[in-house]
Amino acid sequence: MLSDSTATILAERPSVATVVAGAPRVAQIAARCSDETEAARCLAPEVVEAVREAGFARHFVPAAFGGTEGRFVDMTSAVALVGEGCASAAWAASLSAYAARYGAFLPVEGQEVLWGDGPDALMAGALMPAGKAEPVSGGWRLSGEWKYISGVRFADWVFACSAVPGTVGPDGRGEVRFFAVPRADITVKDTWFTLGMRGTGSDTMVLDDVFVPEHLTLSRFDINAGRATASEARCHTVPVNAVNALPLAVPVVGAARGTVRASAEQNLRRVDRRGAPLREKPSVQTDLARSAGEVDAAELLVQRAARVADGIEETEEGEAAVRGPRDLALAVELSVSAVERLFRGTGTTGHFESDPVQRFWRDVNTAASHVIFSFETTGTAYGAWALGVESAEPRR
Structure with missing residues (x-):
């Protein structure tokens, strides 16, 4: 539903x-x-x-x-x-x-x-630069390890990310390039042993002197600025600061919604030690109401961020770069709060591996630990912008 x-x-x-x-x-x-x-x-x-x-x-x-x-x-x-x-x-x-x-x-x-074979090739990408990229005739040679590549085991192509010498951007930082690498050139190191989000398969990608031709590389400067090569579609020309953490926050909010649904379904059947239906207890009702409200608020925040990215909703100059990260970090905090409350209400039975609420709890808390959701960072950036303090944009 x-x-x-x-x-x-x-x-x-x-x-x-x-x-x-x-x-x-x-x-x-x-x-x-x-x-x-x-x-x-x-x-x-x-x-x-x-x-x-x-x-x-x-x-x-x-x-x-x-x-x-x-x-x-x-x-x-x-x-x-x-x-x-x-x-x-x-x-x-x-x-x-x-x-x-x-x-x-x-x-x-x-x-x-x-x-070339159709638009349904599955991709994966490194979010942080790692490894070594050496320029050679006609392209680059890549070696090294890239950690936490979600979906690396099923991806047809993976975008490796590396810092390269030479060009410096307007923010004074050196250039980072992405390199499209086919599955055949990738070795996967089995490293993803975690409490939650186990199914993401975010293992380590290993490249050993892999050649990547120049036409399979791109600059992160172009992604940041929305300078697509041959497309004028909004999804390709929007600056990255209008998208920010949207790809990472939405799965957490969806999982929180799943927790609300699973908890409600459980409490329709559960009884206390005296055989009284839990659904009739005011504490159970208010916990569900508060958690559902938090998830509703989180959904509204991520949907507003998406509307800004699509150009459906406008923002003040410079606002998208700081409000979006703030909203997405807050949406994740709300999701964690909602899930935590419902998980505590499951009692001992909720700690069994067969219980869906404990799986959502593990997944949401694991995902929420991502550094991009630090409200201290995103909140400070927004507050600085709102108060006219320079250098308000959060670092990436």
Whole structure:
């Protein structure tokens, strides 16, 4: 069932986007395969194919290569829906879809390589620079290790990220480039042993003197500025500070919504030690109400960020760069609070591995520990901007 706020967003469109229409099926399959996914510490093959079939891979792909050139509000709704079934599936689907955006910044020759066989190639990407990139004739040679690459085991292509010598950006920082590497050139080191988000399969990618031709590289300067190579679609020309942590925050909010639903379903059946229905207890009712309200608020925050990214909602000059990160960090804090309250209410039975609420609790808390959700950082940046203090933009 769609939440009221998600339904409102969808009602604004004459038809439901393909990725949104396919998301409930992905959520259902991911929830059913959750045990397999957790045990394998990567998405079950059936879930991966469901993600591909639902249109996540093609959503941000240029129309010239059969892609959707879709909206951020639609991806936000779709990821949140998948998160209600499985946080790991939502996280992997979201990051794969957003990684495909990078392809629009490659030279056209490189885009033809990525999507020559169609727009449904699954991508993964390194968020932080690592390894070593050495310029050579016709391209670059890459070596090193890149940690925490969500979806690296199922990706057809992975964008490695490395600092390179030479160009300095307007902020005084050196250039960082992305390099599209095919699955055949990648070695995966099995390193993802975690409390939560196990199914993301965020293992370590190893490259050993891999050659990447020049047409499969792009500068992070271009992504930051929204300078796509041959596309004028909004999803390719929006500056990165209007997107910020949206790919990472939405899976957490979706999982919090799934927690609310799972908790409500459990409390419809549970009784206390005297046999009285828990659903009749005011404390259970108010806990559910407060958590549901927090998740509703979190959804509104991420949807507003998506609307700004799509250009549907305007902001003051400089505001998007600081309000978006603030809102997304706050949305994650609200989600953690909602899930924590409901998990405490499960009692001893909620700590068994078979209980869906404890899985959501582990996943939400693990995802929320990402440094990008630090409200101390994002809140300070927003407060500095609002008060006219210089250098208010949060660092990336």
